[in-house]
Amino acid sequence: EIVLTQSPGTLSLSPGERATLSCRSSQSVAGRQLAWYQRKPGQAPRLLIYGASNRATGIPDRFSGSGSGTDFTLTISRLEPEDFAVFFCQQYGSSPFTFGPGTKVDIK
Amino acid sequence: EVQLVESGGGVVRPGGSLRLSCAASGFNFDGSAMSWVRQVPGKGLEWVSSINWNGGSTAYADSVKGRFTISRDDAQNSLYLQMNSLRGEDTALYHCARVGSSGYYSHFDSWGQGTLVTVSS
Numbered sequence: 001e002i003v004l005t006q007s008p009g010t011l012s013l014s015p016g017e018r019a020t021l022s023c024r025s026s027q028s029v030a031g032r033q034l035a036w037y038q039r040k041p042g043q044a045p046r047l048l049i050y051g052a053s054n055r056a057t058g059i060p061d062r063f064s065g066s067g068s069g070t071d072f073t074l075t076i077s078r079l080e081p082e083d084f085a086v087f088f089c090q091q092y093g094s095s096p097f098t099f100g101p102g103t104k105v106d107i108k
Numbered sequence: 109e110v111q112l113v114e115s116g117g118g119v120v121r122p123g124g125s126l127r128l129s130c131a132a133s134g135f136n137f138d139g140s141a142m143s144w145v146r147q148v149p150g151k152g153l154e155w156v157s158s159i160n161w162n163g164g165s166t167a168y169a170d171s172v173k174g175r176f177t178i179s180r181d182d183a184q185n186s187l188y189l190q191m192n193s194l195r196g197e198d199t200a201l202y203h204c205a206r207v208g209s210s211g212y213y214s215h216f217d218s219w220g221q222g223t224l225v226t227v228s229s
Contacts, residue, residue, distance in 0.1 A: 035215040037153075044219035045153070050208060056217060088153055092213055096169050099153040 002027050002091050004100035012108040019076040021103045023089035028069045030093030036065055036074045039102075040085045048087075049074060079105070110134045110218040112204045117223030124194050128223055130187040130204030135218075138162075138182035141207035143216060144189050146200035146225075156202070157189065158212035167212060171197075194227045201225075 003026040013019055023034065032052035037045040047056040049065035052072055062077040076083055084107050089100040116128040128144070143158040157168045157178040166178050177190040187204055201224050205216035 033213070033215075037216075044203065044221050045216075046219070047208075047215060047217045050215040050217070090153070090155075090215070092215055095167050095213075097155040097158075099155070101152045 001096055002029065002094060002098050004089055004091060004098055006087075006089060006100035006103045008103060009101075010104045010106060012106055013079055014108045015079050015081055017079050019074075019079055019083075019105055021074040021076075021087055021105075023067075023072040023074070023100050025070040025072070025091060029072075029091045032068050033091060033093035034065075034067070034072050035090045035092065036063075037088045037090065038083075038085045039088065045088070076105075081107075110206060112206065112218060112220035114202060114204050114220045114223035117202065117225045119226045119228060120194055121229050122195060122227055124227070125190070125192045126194065126225060128189040128191065128202055128204075128225070130220060132185045132187065132204075132206070135206070137185040139210055141210055141212040141214065142178075142180060142187045143205045143207055143212060144178060144187075145203045145205050145216065145219075146198075147203070147222070148197075148200045154200070158207065159187070160212050161210035165212070191225070194225075196227050199225060199227045 007022045036049040039045045053065045086102045111133045113131045144156040159178045175193045201222040203222045204220040206218040208214040208217040
């Protein structure tokens with residue numbers, strides 16, 4: 001089973017700042033099959049990025065993903081007030097499909 | 109607009125059974141793989157099970173294998189999860205999710221709000 005580790009656990013930033021979230025895998029993720037999701041309290045998770053770097057439909061271009069192998073990054077170039085949430089990475093290259101524990105981005 | 113609405117959650121005793129349903133609309137259901145993902149309150153997300161576009165292939169997390177069964181009814185645009193021999197550690201919010209392809213090795217591009225399952229005596 002591929003174990004995903006996310007860092008930091010919590011990121012405290014101000015609107016307008018840049019957020020850089022890390023996701024590391026215990027094994028290489030086949031075919032860059034890694035996704036990022038955003039979750040806000042009381043809401044369903046929302047797909048942001050798939051295939052490590054492809055933005056999902058309707059996702060603003062301030063969100064970008066990069067990486068391959070075992071190291072992946074989600075970057076939010078300039079935080080908007082609605083971006084503060086918990087972010088999860090997930091690999092779907094091999095079963096069981098696994099999620100990272102999440103990074104909470106909160107307002108400083 | 110893609111809509112996924114789960115139902116069937118509730119409180120059940122250890123060893124009991126429950127059947128979750130997910131009503132899908134706004135997309136070509138019979139061309140999409142589907143999955144169930146759960147979240148224990150205050151903890152992370154755990155993939156539970158997936159089914160491909162025609163129901164011919166399924167996959168399960170080890171933690172539920174042999175106890176849970178995923179199925180679909182394309183005529184009803186519905187996804188199901190039959191959960192037997194429930195344990196306390198199955199307590200979670202269960203989400204239905206659409207997979208971004210016809211096979212289940214893909215991301216989850218739409219999610220429902222979830223239905224809460226509580227296993228307690």
